[in-house]
Amino acid sequence: MDKQLHLSYGTIARSELSEQELRLESEALEAARKAYAPYSNFHVGAAVLLENGQIVSGSNQENAAYPSGLCAERTTLFYAGAQYPEVAPLALALVAINQAGRVPLITPCGACRQVMLETAMRFRPYKVLLMGPEETLLIEDCRLLLPFAFDGSDL
Numbered sequence: 001m002d003k004q005l006h007l008s009y010g011t012i013a014r015s016e017l018s019e020q021e022l023r024l025e026s027e028a029l030e031a032a033r034k035a036y037a038p039y040s041n042f043h044v045g046a047a048v049l050l051e052n053g054q055i056v057s058g059s060n061q062e063n064a065a066y067p068s069g070l071c072a073e074r075t076t077l078f079y080a081g082a083q084y085p086e087v088a089p090l091a092l093a094l095v096a097i098n099q100a101g102r103v104p105l106i107t108p109c110g111a112c113r114q115v116m117l118e119t120a121m122r123f124r125p126y127k128v129l130l131m132g133p134e135e136t137l138l139i140e141d142c143r144l145l146l147p148f149a150f151d152g153s154d155l
């Protein structure tokens, strides 16, 4: 193999989070508490900081016909796109709560990564904060989460 892909990311301790990052976390947590997740009992919340200063949040919405449900990230990005079609996201924070409480941290599913990537292509790359109670994983460019992605230029 002569080629490699490189993913750079950082870890941030709780004590190092900025006020804005803490605000995003609390909006994401509030959203997670509003999740409709009766099947998995896994409550996910996302919060997106937009360039106009607005924070848009959302949660996973499940359905008895399982594939009809939607993850928190896509709920939130689609809602942001529907409400503020011309405004770029600057950062997306993600948190999760299960029956035992706050989950250390989760990473987005493949379908959400695809939507996150297209949102970046539409505007510009933005930050992803995968937030646990103790540690946050920071990815500066959300596109890094989906190497070899399919995008509009392939059509």
Ligand code: THU
Pocket (backbone or CB within 6 Å): 037, 040, 042, 043, 044, 059, 060, 061, 062, 069, 070, 071, 072, 073, 106, 107, 108, 109, 112
């Ligand atoms: N889920 C999310 O909302 N975001 C993720 O990144 C991973 C999974 C949701 C989907 C489903 O409602 C539940 O978590 C269990 O998979």
